[in-house]
Amino acid sequence: MPRDTGSLLVTNIGELVTNVPGTGAGGPLGLRRNAAVLVEDGQVAWVGPARDAPAADRRIDADGAAVLPGFVDSHAHLVFAGDRAAEFAARMAGQPYTGGGIRTTVGATRAAPDDELRATVARLRGEALRQGTTTIEIKSGYGLTVADEARSLRIAAEFTEDTTFLGAHVVPAEYADRPDDYVGMVCGPMLAAAAPYARWIDVFCERGAFDVDHARAILACGQAVGLGVRVHANQLGPGPGVQLGVELGAASVDHCTHLSDADVDALASTTTDWVSGPETTTVATLLPGAEFSTRSPYPDARRLLDAGVTVALATDCNPGSSYTSSMPFCIALAVREMRMTPAEAVWAATAGGARALRRDDVGVLRPGARADLIVLDAPSHLHLAYRPGVPLIRHVLHNGVMP
Ligand SMILES: [Zn+2]
Numbered sequence: 001m002p003r004d005t006g007s008l009l010v011t012n013i014g015e016l017v018t019n020v021p022g023t024g025a026g027g028p029l030g031l032r033r034n035a036a037v038l039v040e041d042g043q044v045a046w047v048g049p050a051r052d053a054p055a056a057d058r059r060i061d062a063d064g065a066a067v068l069p070g071f072v073d074s075h076a077h078l079v080f081a082g083d084r085a086a087e088f089a090a091r092m093a094g095q096p097y098t099g100g101g102i103r104t105t106v107g108a109t110r111a112a113p114d115d116e117l118r119a120t121v122a123r124l125r126g127e128a129l130r131q132g133t134t135t136i137e138i139k140s141g142y143g144l145t146v147a148d149e150a151r152s153l154r155i156a157a158e159f160t161e162d163t164t165f166l167g168a169h170v171v172p173a174e175y176a177d178r179p180d181d182y183v184g185m186v187c188g189p190m191l192a193a194a195a196p197y198a199r200w201i202d203v204f205c206e207r208g209a210f211d212v213d214h215a216r217a218i219l220a221c222g223q224a225v226g227l228g229v230r231v232h233a234n235q236l237g238p239g240p241g242v243q244l245g246v247e248l249g250a251a252s253v254d255h256c257t258h259l260s261d262a263d264v265d266a267l268a269s270t271t272t273d274w275v276s277g278p279e280t281t282t283v284a285t286l287l288p289g290a291e292f293s294t295r296s297p298y299p300d301a302r303r304l305l306d307a308g309v310t311v312a313l314a315t316d317c318n319p320g321s322s323y324t325s326s327m328p329f330c331i332a333l334a335v336r337e338m339r340m341t342p343a344e345a346v347w348a349a350t351a352g353g354a355r356a357l358r359r360d361d362v363g364v365l366r367p368g369a370r371a372d373l374i375v376l377d378a379p380s381h382l383h384l385a386y387r388p389g390v391p392l393i394r395h396v397l398h399n400g401v402m403p
Contacts, residue, residue, distance in 0.1 A: 010373065013375075027343065067365075069362070071133040075254050087320065130393065135354070149194050166204070168218045231248075235290070257297065286299045294321050298337045301334060302339040332385045
C-alpha cells in the first residue's frame with residue numbers, strides 16, 4: 001500500500017462522521033461540527049475541533065463540506081470475464097432471475113487469460129475507489145475448477161486483504177449430475193489450492209445452488225483451515241442459510257431478502273458490543289443493487305434494525321444480478337426502498353461493512369484507524385440519499401494518500 005510521508009490536515013470540515021458513538025452530537029455516527037482530522041503515516045493521528053488542530057506539513061480545506069470514513073464494500077464479485085447486458089435487458093422485458101446465468105460467466109472466465117481478469121478487477125476497483133470505497137471484499141466463484149478458483153483468488157489478493165473463496169457458487173455444468181462429487185472436490189483439492197490466497201469462505205446456500213448439508217460441510221472445511229465464514233443466504237426464497245450462518249459463527253449472512261421471525265431472532269441474538277471482546281456478531285448484509293437489477297422485492301431492513309440486528313450495505317458488484325460498484329447508489333436505495341434512515345444507511349455502508357469483515361481499523365475515524373476518508377461535495381451525509389445519482393465524492397484519501 002502506498003504511504004505518504006509527512007503529516008496532512010483535513011480541516012474546515014462542516015460535518016464529520018466518525019462512527020465513534022458518544023462523540024460530539026452523539027448517535028451512532030458520532031457527528032462532530034467544525035472539525036479537523038490529522039493524518040500521519042497512513043493513519044488517523046488526531047480528531048478534534050478545527051480551531052485546535054495541530055500544525056501539519058500539508059492541508060486539505062474541506063470548506064465546510066462533510067467528511068466520512070471511506071465506504072467498506074463487504075461483498076463484491078470482481079473476478080470475471082464478459083458481461084451479461086443482454087440477460088439484463090431480457091429480465092427487464094419480463095424474464096425472471098434464477099441465478100442460472102452464473103454459468104455463462106463461468107465459461108467466459110475460464111477462457112480468459114490472467115491479464116484480462118486482472119484488468120477487469122483493476123478497472124472495477126478504480127471505479128469503486130472514485131466513488132469513495134476504500135475497503136472492498138472480492139470473491140472468487142466464476143472459475144469453479146481447482147486452477148481457476150486459485151488464480152481468481154491470487155488475482156483478487158493483488159487488490160485487497162479481504163478475499164473470499166466461493167468455489168461453492170453454483171455446481172458447474174460438468175458436475176450437474178453428481179453434486180456430491182463437486183462438494184468433495186471443493187472441500188479437497190480446490191480448498192487446498194485456494195486457501196493460501198483467501199481470508200474467507202462463502203457458499204451460495206439456495207435452492208438450485210447448494211443445500212444446507214452441502215453448505216455446512218463446505219463451510220466447516222474452510223473453518224478447519226482457518227478461513228472465516230460468510231454465507232449467501234435467503235436471497236431468492238426462504239431457507240436455512242441464515243440460521244446455518246449463525247450456527248457456524250459467520251461474520252455475515254448476505255442478501256437476507258426472505259426471512260422468518262426465527263431468522264431475525266437468530267441474527268439479533270448474535271449482536272454483541274464490539275468493544276467488550278472478540279467480535280461474534282453475525283451481520284445481516286443487505287445488497288439492494290441485486291433487488292434493483294433483478295426487479296425483486298427488497299429486504300425488510302426496518303424489521304432487522306428494529307429487532308437489534310447489525311446491518312451492513314454492500315454492492316454485490318457482479319456482471320449478472322448487480323453490476324454496480326457504487327456505495328452511494330446502495331445508500332440511496334436503502335433509504336428510499338428499504339426504509340433505512342440516511343444515518344442508518346451511512347453507518348451500514350461504513351462501520352457496518354467493517355463489522356461484516358470483522359475489522360476495527362476501517363469504517364471509523366479515530367486515532368489509530370486507517371486514514372481512509374472521503375470529502376463530499378455537500379455539507380452533510382444526508383445528501384448521499386437526498387441527491388441520488390449525483391457524483392458527490394470530491395476527494396478520497398486511501399491509506400492517507402489521494403489515489
Ligand atoms: Zn454475491
